[in-house]
Amino acid sequence: MSTASVLFDAPGPRARVRNRIVTVVTLVVAAAVVWVLYSRLQARGQLDAAKWEPFLTANLWKTYILPGVQGTLTAAAVSIVLAMVLGFALGVGRMSAHRAIRVPSAIFVEFFRAVPVLIMMIFAYFLFAMYDVFPSKHLALAGVITGLTLYNGAVIAEIVRAGVNALPRGQAEAASALGLRWGQTMRAILLPQAITSMLPVLISQLVVVLKDTAIGYQITFLEMVRQGTQVGAAYGNYIPALIVIAILMIAVNFSLGHFATWLEGRLRRSRRGPAPMHADEPVNQGAFGAGAGGTI
Template sequence: MAASVLFDAPGPRGRVRNRVISGVTIAVAVLLVWAVIARLAGKGQLTAAKWRPFLTGDLWQTYVLPGIVGTLTAAALSIVLAGILGFGLGVGRLSPVRPVRWICAVIVEFFRAVPVLIMMIFAYFLFALYDVFPSKQLALAGVVTGLTLYNGAVIAEIVRSGVGSLPRGQGEAASALGLSWGQTMRSVLLPQAITSMLPVLVSQLVVVLKDTAIGYQITFLEMVRQGTVVGSTYGNYVPALIVIAVLMISLNFTLSAAATRLEKRLRRSKRTPEPMAAAPINIEPGD
């Protein structure tokens, strides 16, 4: 039997045992799903009347679409601001100036340790106390502030680890060419590190999109909050949350697909071009 890199390939008895375990697991999962569906059907949560409100445009225009707009607005603002903050703090942690490194490290570690909800609540009441934003924008500002600070700290660590994973010869070669630290970081290290960091950055962007639902605690108008409002209004909590879950999964999948496509395009554009073939030399008889 051939051996795998991660584990030894199972023999005949091992394959039979794995098939039995897989079959039992699938059967248990099917039974659990059937039990949940039967329980919901027994409570009348899966009747056509519970789903009928979603076929009307009024429900979507009044509840669902405002929630989608709120979620996308908060996610877009947080992604942009967290990216700027994260790259600034990440580069600062790599700075040759020791006080800059220490200050950036303290900021990153502090905001990584504080829960996102605490930062949202603190920012919400702080902005309300000093009238920083209009009352209608207070919840949005609190959500964006909390998401920006936390995810900016996480992105800073991603940037630091991405640059640190590059071969040391890259920076040494740039220094030998007379480039300053800023020029080396801007022109040599960061462009290479961004490509390797993209998968982790994509997963963090999905986290930002999902964490907008925490804004429900400070009365922010987003998808999950609107789903609960629909459930309380029409008495169909389960169908409402199922629809919201499908919409959230679709948004996350779209974001992941777009980022993956961008990653492939960046990797393709950075491939080394093929060397040019040497032109044939024609020698005349008289030469």
């Protein structure tokens, strides 16, 4: 059986012709849509060279873009750290043998997974403002971090639980037979293996955290997308401004994804066992039966 037909039947001559026709039609429609959009933007002057010139000045980057980048990265970094800590705590708590820990953890996870992130941001923002928990200049940042931490912490908890449950049950049973407690088994055996296997999913969720910082625009948080619209309003170049912001977001997300790939490979290499011995390799007899004259 060929590799091309493992998951589905190999297309016949008619199917291949039909697929080519559909592909060509799709490309033609996509090209037409791009051309229409380009024509309309060009007619409105959004793609003129003058609209891009402000991005060549240091004042625009210092006033608008860099503060937005700083706000986005600050909120994302703090939220990622807190969500990881909260998620691992809740994920392990949901698997606890103690009902007093397992049930509250499950309720917390299910509740905050169901509440939209924006609602949590708005609620936290006005709650902090009502009780003067944070200074006024940090209220929006605190609201964004709180909403992102609670929601993504609940999601990461489910990722952790799924990663641990995907491991062979024999490992936990063997650890119990050796006399290890549940906490020792989780900390020394199960979690290290689960982290390596679920790392791609975790990084995908962290990218979601980075992108969801844009929702903080609703509570006046200073982030990249909000600053892009400010640039568009100030210079009348909304499309170029949003294109630049999109490029910056893509660059940051790509860097995070590349780092995740590198980290996953490094973790897998560090946990790889010694290379198996080949049959034609000489045996070091000095390591065996040293008391018997070096013979086996």
